Each structure stands twice: as structure tokens, then as C-alpha cells.
Amino acid sequence: MAAADSSWFPALSLGVSLFKCLFISAYHSTDFEVHRNWLAITHSLPLDRWYHENSSEWTLDYPPLFAWFELALSQGARLLHPPMLLLSNLNYSSPEAVLYQRLTVICTDLLFLYAARECCRCVQEQKGSRDVLNRPSFVLAVLLLWNFGLLIVDHIHFQYNGFLFGVLLLSVAKHMQSLHLQGALLFAVLLNLKHIFLYVAPAYGVYLLRSYCFTQDNSDGSVRWRSFSFLRLAALGGIVLSVCFLSFGPFILMGQLPQVLSRLFPFKRGLCHAYWAPNVWALYNGLDKTLTLLGVPPPVTLLCTVLSILPALVSLWRRPRSAQSFLRCLLLCSLGSFLFGWHVHEKAVLLAILPLSLLAVQNREDAGIFLLLSTTGHYSLFPLLFTCAELPIKVLLMLMFTLYAFSALRHLHRGPLLRPLETLYLVGLLLLSLCCDVLFPLSPWGARLPFLPLLATSLYCSLGIIYCFLRLYCSMLGGAERPKQP
Amino acid sequence: MQTWSLVSLCVLIGLVVRWGVSLNSYSGAGKTPMFGDYEAQRHWQEVTYNLPVQEWYFNTTKNDLNYWGLDYPPLTAYHSLICAFVAKTINPEWVDLHESRGYESPAHKLFMRATVLVADLLIYIPAVVLYCLYLTEGSSKKKVSTLLCFLLYPGLILVDYGHFQYNGVSLGFALWGVLALGLGWDALGSVAFCLALNYKQMELYHALPFFCYLLGKSVKLGLMGRGLFLLVRIALTVLVTFALCWLPFLSDPGQAMQVVRRIFPVARGLFEDKVANTWCSLNVLMKIRSILSSDSQMYLSFACTLLAVLPSCIRLLTKPTFWQFKLALANSSLAFFLFSYQVHEKSILLAALPACLLLNDLPLMAIWFLHASTFSMLPLFLKDGLLVPFVVTSLGFLYFSIYLLSALERCSEEELRLGAYHKLLFCLPKLDLAWIVKWKFYVSVSVMAGLSIAAVALAPPPHLPDLFPVLVSIASFSHFLGTFIYFNIVQFSEPPSRKSQKKNN
Numbered sequence: 001m002a003a004a005d006s007s008w009f010p011a012l013s014l015g016v017s018l019f020k021c022l023f024i025s026a027y028h029s030t031d032f033e034v035h036r037n038w039l040a041i042t043h044s045l046p047l048d049r050w051y052h053e054n055s056s057e058w059t060l061d062y063p064p065l066f067a068w069f070e071l072a073l074s075q076g077a078r079l080l081h082p083p084m085l086l087l088s089n090l091n092y093s094s095p096e097a098v099l100y101q102r103l104t105v106i107c108t109d110l111l112f113l114y115a116a117r118e119c120c121r122c123v124q125e126q127k128g129s130r131d132v133l134n135r136p137s138f139v140l141a142v143l144l145l146w147n148f149g150l151l152i153v154d155h156i157h158f159q160y161n162g163f164l165f166g167v168l169l170l171s172v173a174k175h176m177q178s179l180h181l182q183g184a185l186l187f188a189v190l191l192n193l194k195h196i197f198l199y200v201a202p203a204y205g206v207y208l209l210r211s212y213c214f215t216q217d218n219s220d221g222s223v224r225w226r227s228f229s230f231l232r233l234a235a236l237g238g239i240v241l242s243v244c245f246l247s248f249g250p251f252i253l254m255g256q257l258p259q260v261l262s263r264l265f266p267f268k269r270g271l272c273h274a275y276w277a278p279n280v281w282a283l284y285n286g287l288d289k290t291l292t293l294l295g296v297p298p299p300v301t302l303l304c305t306v307l308s309i310l311p312a313l314v315s316l317w318r319r320p321r322s323a324q325s326f327l328r329c330l331l332l333c334s335l336g337s338f339l340f341g342w343h344v345h346e347k348a349v350l351l352a353i354l355p356l357s358l359l360a361v362q363n364r365e366d367a368g369i370f371l372l373l374s375t376t377g378h379y380s381l382f383p384l385l386f387t388c389a390e391l392p393i394k395v396l397l398m399l400m401f402t403l404y405a406f407s408a409l410r411h412l413h414r415g416p417l418l419r420p421l422e423t424l425y426l427v428g429l430l431l432l433s434l435c436c437d438v439l440f441p442l443s444p445w446g447a448r449l450p451f452l453p454l455l456a457t458s459l460y461c462s463l464g465i466i467y468c469f470l471r472l473y474c475s476m477l478g479g480a481e482r483p484k485q486p
Numbered sequence: 487m488q489t490w491s492l493v494s495l496c497v498l499i500g501l502v503v504r505w506g507v508s509l510n511s512y513s514g515a516g517k518t519p520m521f522g523d524y525e526a527q528r529h530w531q532e533v534t535y536n537l538p539v540q541e542w543y544f545n546t547t548k549n550d551l552n553y554w555g556l557d558y559p560p561l562t563a564y565h566s567l568i569c570a571f572v573a574k575t576i577n578p579e580w581v582d583l584h585e586s587r588g589y590e591s592p593a594h595k596l597f598m599r600a601t602v603l604v605a606d607l608l609i610y611i612p613a614v615v616l617y618c619l620y621l622t623e624g625s626s627k628k629k630v631s632t633l634l635c636f637l638l639y640p641g642l643i644l645v646d647y648g649h650f651q652y653n654g655v656s657l658g659f660a661l662w663g664v665l666a667l668g669l670g671w672d673a674l675g676s677v678a679f680c681l682a683l684n685y686k687q688m689e690l691y692h693a694l695p696f697f698c699y700l701l702g703k704s705v706k707l708g709l710m711g712r713g714l715f716l717l718v719r720i721a722l723t724v725l726v727t728f729a730l731c732w733l734p735f736l737s738d739p740g741q742a743m744q745v746v747r748r749i750f751p752v753a754r755g756l757f758e759d760k761v762a763n764t765w766c767s768l769n770v771l772m773k774i775r776s777i778l779s780s781d782s783q784m785y786l787s788f789a790c791t792l793l794a795v796l797p798s799c800i801r802l803l804t805k806p807t808f809w810q811f812k813l814a815l816a817n818s819s820l821a822f823f824l825f826s827y828q829v830h831e832k833s834i835l836l837a838a839l840p841a842c843l844l845l846n847d848l849p850l851m852a853i854w855f856l857h858a859s860t861f862s863m864l865p866l867f868l869k870d871g872l873l874v875p876f877v878v879t880s881l882g883f884l885y886f887s888i889y890l891l892s893a894l895e896r897c898s899e900e901e902l903r904l905g906a907y908h909k910l911l912f913c914l915p916k917l918d919l920a921w922i923v924k925w926k927f928y929v930s931v932s933v934m935a936g937l938s939i940a941a942v943a944l945a946p947p948p949h950l951p952d953l954f955p956v957l958v959s960i961a962s963f964s965h966f967l968g969t970f971i972y973f974n975i976v977q978f979s980e981p982p983s984r985k986s987q988k989k990n991n
Contacts, residue, residue, distance in 0.1 A: 011889050018882040022506030024874055099874070133487050389596055392505045392603070400498040407491040 008132055009120070009141060013113045016145045017106055020155045024102045027387045032158040033091050034058040035070070035101060040087045042067050043074035047250055051260045056090055061263045065192035065247040073104050105154055105162065112166030116144040118173035119358055136361040139408045143357040144169070148378045148401035149350045152394060157384050161347070164194050165354055172330070172355065176323040180212045184236050188243035195264055196348065199337035203330040206313045208236060211321035221320035276454060277346040278380045278461035279339045280304075286459050301342040308336035315477050324359070328476045331355050335469045339462075346384075346458075349377035349465070360409060365475055367409045368417040369468050375402055375426055376464035379433065383454055425464055432460055492630045493619070497611060500637030504606065507879065508599040508647040511871040521588060522870075524598065524650040526554035527566065528580070528589065534563050535570035536583040539734040543744050548583065557748050560731050561685040565655065569601045602646055602654065610658030611637070613665055621668045621808075622846040631890035632846045635853075638886065640879035641838050641860040648872040651832070656686040657839050663696065664815070664843065668808050672700060672716060673723045680727035687749045691822040691836045695814035698799045702806030751828070756783045760955040761831045762862045762962035763824045764790070770956060787827045794821035794970075801977055809847075813977040816840035820970040824963075831866055831959075834859045834966075841969075848976070849893040850902065854927055855969045857884055861934045862962030864941060865955040873942060884931070897924055906979040930965065937961060 037058045041050055050060055050067055060067060077085055077100055084097040120137040132138055154162050171186035187204050190197050213236070216227040245252075251260050276282045281301070287293060312332040319325050334351040338344055353374050360370035378398060385394050410417060418426070436453035440446055514522020533542060533549055533556065542563055545551040556563055573580045580586055580594055618633035646654050659682035666675030679696050682689045700720055707713035735741040756765045756775055765787065768774055778786065798817035802810050819837040823829055838859045844852045860880050867876045888894055897920050904919045911917075941954040 007889070011886070014885060015882070018878050019502075019506075021874065021878040022503060023509075025509045026506075389509060389592070393502060396498050396502045396505070400495060400502070403491060403494055403498070407487050411487050 008138060009117055012141055012145055017109070017113075020106050020109070020151065021102075023151075023155045023393070024099060026156045026393065027385065027390050028093075028098070028156065028158040029384070030058070032093065032098070032101060035158070035160075036084055036092060036097065037087075037090075038062075038067070038070045039074040039077055040085050040089070042071040043078065043085045044087050048254050048256065051251070051256060051263050053087075055087060059263060061266065063192045063195055063247060063264060064251060064260070065189065066194060068247075069193065076100070076104070101158070102155070105158070105160060108160060108163035109154070109166070112150075112162040112169070113145065115166040115168075115170035115173060116141055119144065119169055119176075122173050122176040123358070123361060133408075134411060136412060139412055140357060140361045142404060142408070143360070144354065146401065146404070147350075147354065147357075148374075148397050149347075149353060149381055151397060152378075152381055152385060153347050153350070156390060156393070159347070161350065164190065164197075165350070167193065168197065168200075168351075169354065172323075172327060172358070175207070175326060178323075180208060181235060181239065184208060184212075185239050185243065188240045192243060192247040196351075199341070199348075199351065200330050200333045202309060202313055203316065203326065203333045206316050207326040207329065209233075210317050211326070212236065217320050222318060276458040277338070277344045277348065278376070278458045278465055279341070279344055280462065280466065281340075281344075282458045282462050283466075286455065298342045301340055304340040305337050308340050309333045312336070312473065312476060325476070327355055327359060328472070331359075332469070332472055332476060335465070335472065339466060339469060346380050349373075349380060353377050361412060364413045364417065367413055368419070368422070369471050369475075371405060371409065371417060372422050372426070372464060373468040374405060376429065376461045376468070378402075379429055380457065380461040382433075382437075383457070425467075429460065429464070432456060489619075489626045489630065492626075493615060493633060496630060496634040496637060497615065499634065500611065501603070501607075503638060503879065503882075504603060504643055504647050505599075507643050507872075507875045508602070510648055510875055512595070512598075512648065512650040513870050515871070516590065518588060520553075522650070525588060527650065527652070528594075528598065529554045529587070530556055530563065530566040531570035531573055532581045532583060532586055534567040535574065535581050540738075540741060543741075543748050551748075553587070555748065557751065559684045559687055559749055560735065560745065561681065562652070565605070565652065565685070572601075573597060598650065599647065602650070602652060605652055606646070606654040606658070610654035610661070613658050613661040617661060617665050617668075617843070618846075621665065624846065628846070628891075635845055635883070635887040635890060636842045638879070638883050639838065639842055639856055639860075640876070640883050641835055641856065641863060643879060644860070644867055644872055644876060645832055645835060645863065648875055649832075649866065649870050653686075653832070653835050656682045656689055657835065658682075659685060660689055660692055660839065664811075667696075667699065667811065672703070673719055676700070676720045676723050677727050680724055680731070684728070684731040688833055688836055691819040691826075691833070692815055692840075694795060694799050695802060695811060695818050698802040698814065699806050699811045702803040705803075706806060755780065756787060756827060757829060759831070760865065760952065760959045761829055762834070762959040762966060763826075763829050764963070764967075765825075767960050767963045770960065784827060787825055790825040791822055794825050798974060798977055810977060812840060812843045812847075813973055816844065816973045817970065817977060820966060820973070824966060824970060831863050834862055837966075845887070845891065848902070849887070849891040850897055850923070850927065851969065851972060853884070853887045853891070853893055854930065855965065856887075857931065858934065858962055858965035858969075861938065862958065862966075864938060864958050868941065877938075894924065903976045903979055906975045910975070933961060 033056075037056045038060055041053050041060055045053055050064075053059065074085055077097075080100055081094070081096040083089060083094070084092055084100070086092075120141050123136045123140055125135060125137060150162055150165070153159055167186055167190045171183045171190065174180070174183035174186060184204070187197075187201075191201065210223060213229055213233045214223050214225070214227050215229050215232070216224045218224050248257065248260070251257055276285070281296065284293065284296065309332060312329045316325055316329040331352055334348075334355070338348050338352060341348075353370075356366065356370045356373060359366035361367070378401065382394060382398075385391075436457055440453050445452070512522070512524040514520065514525055537549055541549055543551075543556055545555070549555070570581045576597060577593065580589055580597070614636050615633060618629050618636060622629050622632050624632075642653060642657070645651055659678050663675045663679035663682060666672070666678055676696070679689070679692070683693065701717070704713040704717040704720075707716060709717075729736065732742065732745075735745055757763065757769075760766060765774055774783070795818050798814045798821070802814040816837060819840060823833055823837055838856055841852045841855045841859070845856075857880065860876070860883070864876065867873065902920060902923060904923070907919055937954070937958055941958065944954075946953040
């Protein structure tokens with residue numbers, strides 16, 4: 001292997017970027033048309049029509065900053081392939097359009113690459129020269145850059161999650177480097193790019209209030225009320241408000257705010273998304289099939305979510321300041337919202353898997369939870385790619401990521417990471433996948449009950465994810481601050 | 487990390503790259519009436535399934551040899567038959583006699599691509615893994631790096647999974663032969679190589695080194711004792727293997743003769759289309775095909791090929807070591823490619839396999855040649871609509887092989903075996919040959935990149951419509967000739983001392 005110490009990161013980045021280019025001709029979902037339509041809307045229409053336009057069913061339902069982002073991308077499209085920008089060209093997917101949009105995803109992933117590098121810098125290394133493959137930063141880089149979920153969802157199914165998670169991870173990295181204002185700025189930008197990140201806003205709020213606005217702790221670790229700094233609070237507030245104003249400002253001035261908000265928060269949709277994200281409501285719906293239970297209105301889900309994350313927020317408030325606790329709380333907020341939220345999409349599990357990678361390379365227990373959560377969460381993404389041609393890709397990529405995660409983390413933490421029950425659960429997951437993807441379609445019930453595999457998958461996976469949620473809670477509430485690695 | 491998990495990861499990466507390339511178009515897609523190699527393979531499934539063995543190679547009312555008639559040896563036919571059985575169970579329309587001509591559908595494409603992947607998984611990839619683990623030197627990390635680069639060689643991936651062919655099977659069998667000979671199992675190695683020969687007759691490019699190595703080894707063991715015994719054993723296994731493969735055709739000598747006539751069509755000319763060998767490049771300066779008669783063209787190419795291949799084979803006969811064998815494979819296949827009759831551009835894969843075997847020992851030169859070999863097939867890939875996979879796999883291979891094998895660092899004169907060049911170029915002042923080689927590499931890669939961009943972006947002038955394919959083939963020809971001379975010189979120089987070899991690992 002090359003002796004150069006830092007050349008492995010560019011090599012990994014180039015490798016994964018070239019890898020992504022191989023999937024340019026693969027299947028893409030309706031999300032491709034969604035983004036093409038948004039390119040057309042932002043390019044062809046004036047600002048006041050953006051959130052009113054509905055000639056296509058894929059209306060603009062992301063915050064305005066994302067619309068500005070699409071406008072920027074449309075400039076490139078204008079130079080390279082103008083026909084894709086015509087509003088009337090519904091479901092337009094010429095090879096040039098596909099190539100351009102796929103390349104925009106791969107290029108915007110550069111932000112994710114940069115964020116991953118910043119996170120790798122925050123990871124503590126063991127002393128002594130070690131083989132590159134064994135360093136925590138290397139393992140973290142592979143787990144982030146080559147994450148199965150991102151490859152499948154972004155580069156085949158088609159979305160811009162890499163770019164968005166890049167902003168999130170960068171903000172987390174800034175907080176770990178104690179650059180709180182930059183972290184807050186990045187998070188404000190992120191919220192205005194995709195409002196799903198409201199799920200983790202409570203963690204940010206509590207953490208910034210606790211660790212930034214209150215400048216000092218008492219000797220026992222609790223907050224010193226006297227050390228409150230109005231200046232810092234004002235700075236934070238200023239940053240967040242100015243970003244929001246930059247994004248929503250034009251629409252507030254035009255009086256379109258209610259319309260924009262109604263697009264962003266469409267509560268007319270159902271409790272569960274079409275594919276049943278493996279959360280608590282999937283279990284509830286499953287039970288509903290056998291016993292008749294009450295319907296669940298949106299306020300109830302909100303209440304459940306808040307109740308599920310409240311203990312974590314309180315625990316974050318009471319502990320001494322530390323970026324690790326913040327990361328843990330962020331994880332619990334994202335998992336809690338995933339488990340109890342309204343109309344959750346299974347892609348949201350990535351919001352928990354990616355930050356957990358940061359903890360997994362540093363801590364043995366977290367590595368065990370990561371293996372369980374990532375395998376279960378990634379498997380629950382399988383129904384997104386249902387075409388035959390992509391089946392080998394998703395199976396091979398899943399094998400690659402899982403094999404790497406298991407061997408690298410076991411080697412890093414020296415020893416087995418899973419308890420017997422957890423290993424049994426994962427073996428059960430494998431058997432389930434064989435039954436659902438191979439045996440069931442060939443069996444006599446295959447045609448009569450086509451939704452049974454999806455139901456079984458989502459019920460089984462929700463058990464695993466709930467278990468991971470509880471274990472993460474135990475490690476947050478039970479343990480004191482973990483001693484730093486020497 | 488343990489070696490087995492790294493090896494599995496490399497294999498998985500290789501498989502995903504292959505399947506990713508296979509999502510693209512294939513040769514002759516949608517191009518009526520003849521289509522391309524994909525349709526040829528499908529047609530052979532149709533012919534072998536529906537007709538009796540005796541009619542496979544004959545021109546009958548049911549079997550029109552002008553429409554992709556079988557022109558590979560029997561093993562290809564048997565493989566097509568097995569695929570046809572599977573095709574029939576999935577969708578009989580795919581192999582209906584006559585009606586399935588030109589059949590194209592996404593499901594069928596998936597099936598055909600899957601057959602290539604299965605064949606690779608069973609034959610080619612295990613051979614590569616075993617070769618890299620057991621017959622390369624160095625630390626386990628170095629072996630895994632070699633494995634990854636071997637599996638990522640773009641030329642084979644683009645031809646098999648893009649254009650559509652089954653080179654993985656014949657090259658895989660040949661590799662099993664090399665593997666067996668390297669481990670000392672001569673009879674098994676002969677069986678494997680015979681299987682390769684009976685799959686594609688182009689494996690004859692590799693036949694002389696196999697023959698000379700085994701003969702040389704027998705001579706060394708003593709022709710009056712164990713050597714003779716070995717020779718007889720090998721001869722018997724070869725005969726038995728051939729007999730088993732040709733069994734259905736041995737009942738009637740006419741049958742066997744017809745098969746031979748189909749697989750060696752001597753009625754065609756010196757070369758077809760643009761190919762990076764001597765005759766096509768010479769044709770640019772003087773129109774050989776019109777100057778010489780077809781018979782004298784054949785004799786000329788025969789004589790030149792023999793002259794080119796003889797030094798390497800005689801050296802192997804006198805020194806039958808595994809190192810000499812690998813070099814002889816490279817030299818023989820390159821000699822045949824450069825000077826032989828009716829060479830197709832895809833035949834460069836036969837020279838690429840020995841070059842992959844040398845990735846560990848001569849990384850820079852092997853990588854350079856492999857990159858040039860992929861580049862030489864660019865016009866073919868452009869015709870098939872495989873530009874994006876070509877760019878991605880070539881860039882990936884070039885970057886990762888140079889990075890993982892430290893090719894530009896292991897570049898001293900000793901490592902490149904350039905000592906002999908000093909003796910040859912004694913009249914010139916003492917030059918830093920290693921530096922020159924490195925710079926030639928950079929220039930050559932830039933030229934290849936420039937030509938690729940020009941071939942894609944620019945339109946050729948109207949009076950020279952074939953300008954870019956010709957430029958590509960001339961550039962590739964110069965690379966291949968230089969590599970041929972280099973490998974010959976290395977084969978004739980002394981191997982490096984044990985001490986310096988240990989230092990490099």
C-alpha cells in the first residue's frame with residue numbers, strides 16, 4: 001500500500017465517486033421527475049408562482065433555500081440541455097437529462113465528502129503507528145462515504161441526501177470542534193433546505209442553550225445560571241433569523257407564507273407512507289389488521305414523539321457540556337421522530353445511521369448498536385429498488401457494506417460486538433429476506449397476498465429499530481461521561 | 487482486517503462494477519438486420535437447442551450460416567446449449583427456431599447478462615483469486631491489491647459485460663491452466679488449457695508457451711526417465727480431453743472437417759476493420775492488401791509471426807521456469823496479435839491476461855499496457871454506446887492500480903529491468919532510463935486521453951471519415967510494439983537477485 005499517510009482519503013473519495021457513475025443508467029424513481037420538474041419550475045416561472053404551480057403532481061414541497069439550489073442547478077441545465085427545463089415536458093428523461101441530473105447528485109456529494117473528512121479529523125486516533133486500514137478515521141471514512149443507504153437512495157433511486165447529510169455532518173463536526181456559531185449557521189441553512197431536519201432541532205436547541213449560552217459549568221457538572229450570556233443568545237438568534245429571512249423573506253413579503261407552509265407540511269397524507277417505514281405505527285397498523293384499534297390523528301404522533309425524546313433532552317441539559325452527549329441526543333431525537341412521527345419515510349433511518357457511525361468507531365457498545373441498526377435499517381430500504389436489473393446491485397452492495405462494517409469494527413474494537421440475541425435477530429433477518437424475496441414469490445400465496453413480504457419486513461425491522469432506540473437510551477441515561485480513549 | 491474479508495470485498499467490488507457496466511447497451515442493439523455479437527450468442531442458443539448436433543456447423547435450410555453461423559469450437563456450442571435450456575424454461579420465445587431472430591427485451595437482456603455473470607463467477611473469478619493468493623509474492627495486502635487491480639481490468643469487463651461476449655470463460659480456463667502449471671500440476675493444467683482451446687480457437691495464441699514450457703520441463707527431468715513419463719501423460723490427457731470435447735463430431739470425418747473449416751476461415755483477408763496491428767498500420771503507408779496476393783499475404787504473416795514468436799519460445803524451452811512462462815505468454819500473444827492473420831481488436835484481451843499476471847512483478851509496464859489495450863478498443867465501445875462505462879472504468883483502473891501497487895514509486899532502473907537497454911543503447915550517452923520511462927508514461931497517457939476526447943467531441947473531416955479509429959489504432963500499435971520489445975528484452979535478461987527482490991516487498 002502507498003506509504004503516504006493522508007492519500008487514502010482522496011483515493012476513497014475518487015473511488016466512490018467513480019463507483020457512483022456506474023449507476024447512471026440504472027433505474028431511477030419518480031423522484032427523478034420530481035427534481036426535473038422543480039428545475040423547470042424555478043427556471044421558467046417567476047418567484048411568486050413557485051409555490052402555487054401545480055400542473056404536475058410533484059409540487060414544490062421543500063423550503064425556499066432548496067428552491068434556490070434547484071435554480072442554481074437549472075443554470076447548468078440551460079447551458080447543456082434546455083429541453084429538460086420545459087414545464088410541459090412531464091416525465092422527460094432523455095439520456096442527456098439523466099446524465100446531467102445524476103452528475104449533479106455526484107458533484108453535490110462533494111460537500112458530503114468534505115464533511116466526512118471533517119468528521120474524520122474529529123475522531124481520536126490511537127497512539128502509535130498503525131496500519132491505515134485499522135485506524136478509526138479510515139473506518140469512519142469508509143462507513144460514511146460508502147454507506148449503502150446513501151448509494152442506493154441517492155444514486156439509484158435519486159435524491160440529494162448526500163448533499164444534505166453533508167451539511168448536517170459538517171454542522172456536527174463544527175460543534176465537536178467547539179465552533180458553535182458555525183455549527184448553528186450550518187444547521188439553520190439545513191433546516192431551510194429540507195424541513196425534515198426539524199426532527200433533530202430540539203437537540204440543537206437544548207445543546208446550544210446549555211453549552212453555548214451558559215458559558216460555564218459548576219464543579220459537579222450542572223449549569224451555572226449566572227453564566228448566562230445574552231450576547232451569545234443574541235448572536236445565535238441573529239444567525240438563525242437571518243438565514244430564515246434570506247430563505248422565506250421574499251415569500252413573507254409577498255404574503256405567501258401560509259401557502260408555502262401548507263406545501264411544506266401536508267397533513268392530509270396518511271399515518272404511514274406507502275412502504276410502511278419500520279416504526280411503531282407499522283406495528284400498530286399490523287395489530288390493527290387483527291384487532292380493530294382506534295385511528296391515530298397527527299397531534300397524537302406529535303405528542304408521542306415529544307414524550308419519547310423528552311428524557312434525552314433533559315439528560316442533555318443536566319450533563320456537563322460535551323459534544324458526544326449532543327451527538328447521542330441528536331441520535332435519540334432522530335430515532336424517536338422516526339419511530340413515532342407522522343408519515344415517516346423509511347429513508348429517514350439514514351438520519352440515525354450516519355451520525356451513529358461517528359460513535360461506532362470510538363466506542364465498543366455503540367459499534368454493536370450500529371451493526372444492528374445499520375443492517376436492519378439498510379435492509380428496510382430494499383423495497384425502494386424493486387426492479388430485477390437492480391437486484392444484484394442492491395444485494396451485492398448490501399453484502400459489501402455489511403461485511404466491511406462487521407469485519408472492520410470487530411477488528412477495531414478487538415472482539416465480538418453483538419450479544420447472542422442480537423446475532424440471532426440478524427440471522428432471522430437473513431432468513432426473512434430469503435423467504436420474502438425468493439421463497440414467497442414462488443409459492444402459491446405469492447400472487448394472492450403480494451403485500452405480505454412488505455408487511456413482514458417492516459414489522460420485523462421495526463422490532464430491531466425499537467430495540468436499538470431503547471439501548472441507545474440506556475447508554476445515554478445510564479452511563480456517565482465516557483472516559484476519553486488514551 | 488483479515489485477508490479473507492478483504493478478498494471477499496474485492497470480489498464484491500469486481501462483481502458490482504461488472505453488473506454496473508452491464509446496465510448499459512450491448513453490441514448491435516436495435517440495429518437491424520444483422521444486429522451484433524449479442525444477437526449472435528442468442529442465435530447460437532437457438533441453433534443448438536432446436537437442431538441436432540450434426541447440423542450445428544452445416545449450412546442447411548434450418549441453419550443459415552450467413553446469419554451468425556457458429557464459428558467457435560464445440561465447447562462454446564455446449565455452453566450455448568446449457569443457456570438455451572435455461573432460457574426455454576423462463577421464456578420459450580427467446581429460442582424459437584427462426585421466430586426469435588432479433589429478439590430484444592429488457593427481460594432477455596437481464597437473462598443474457600446473468601449468464602455472463604454466472605460463467606465469470608464459476609470460472610474466471612475463482613481462478614483470479616487463487617492466482618493472486620497463491621502465485622504472487624509479497625505481503626497479503628499486496629496480494630489483495632493485485633487481486634483488486636486484476637479484477638478491475640476494464641478491457642475484459644467492457645467487452646464481456648458491455649459489448650457482450652464470453653471471454654471470461656476461455657480466459658478463465660487458460661488462467662486455471664496457468665495456475666495449475668504454477669503449482670506443478672501439469673496434467674490438470676493441460677486439461678484446463680485444452681478446455682480453453684476448445685472454447686475459443688484464439689487461445690492458440692497461448693498454445694506455444696504452454697507447449698514449450700511443458701516440453702522444456704520434461705527435457706529437464708530427463709527424456710529417458712521421468713521426463714518421458716510426464717510427456718506421455720500430458721499427451722494422453724490432451725488427446726482424451728480433445729476427444730471428449732469433439733465426441734459428437736468424431737463419428738464422421740466430414741463433420742470434424744466442417745467444424746475446422748468454420749473455426750479457421752482462411753478465405754478472409756489479412757485484416758478486417760481497424761485493428762492495432764502491423765498490417766493495418768502498414769496499410770496506412772502502403773496498401774498491402776492490394777499489392778500482395780491473398781496467398782502471399784498469408785505466407786508473409788505466417789513467416790513474420792513465426793519469427794516474432796520463436797526467440798521467446800526457444801528461451802522458454804531452455805529455461806522452463808514460471809517467470810519465463812508468464813513472459814512467454816505475453817510475448818507469444820503479442821506476437822500473434824501484431825503479425826497474425828485476420829486479427830480482431832478484441833484479441834488484445836489474449837495479451838492482456840498475461841499482462842495482468844505480471845501486475846505484481848512489473849506494475850508500471852503492465853498497467854501501461856493494460857490501459858493502452860482498453861484504449862485500443864475505444865472505437866468499438868463508442869459504436870456500442872459504452873462511453874460512460876469506458877471513461878469510468880479506465881480512470882478507476884488507472885488511478886487505483888497506480889495508487890495501490892505504488893507503480894510510480896517502484897520505478898527504479900532495477901525494478902523496471904532496464905539494465906539490458908543500457909547494453910543495447912551503448913552508443914548513446916548514459917541516460918536516466920527510469921526517468922525517461924516515467925515521462926514517456928505521462929506523455930502517453932495524455933495522448934490517449936487527448937485522442938479519446940477528440941474522438942468523442944470532434945467530427946472527422948469529410949474526406950477522412952475514419953480518421954479517429956485510424957489514429958487510435960496507430961497509437962495503440964506503437965504502444966503494443968514497444969511493450970512487445972520490452973517484454974522480450976526482460977525475458978532475455980537475468981532475473982533480479984533475491985536480495986533486491988526481498989527489499990522491494
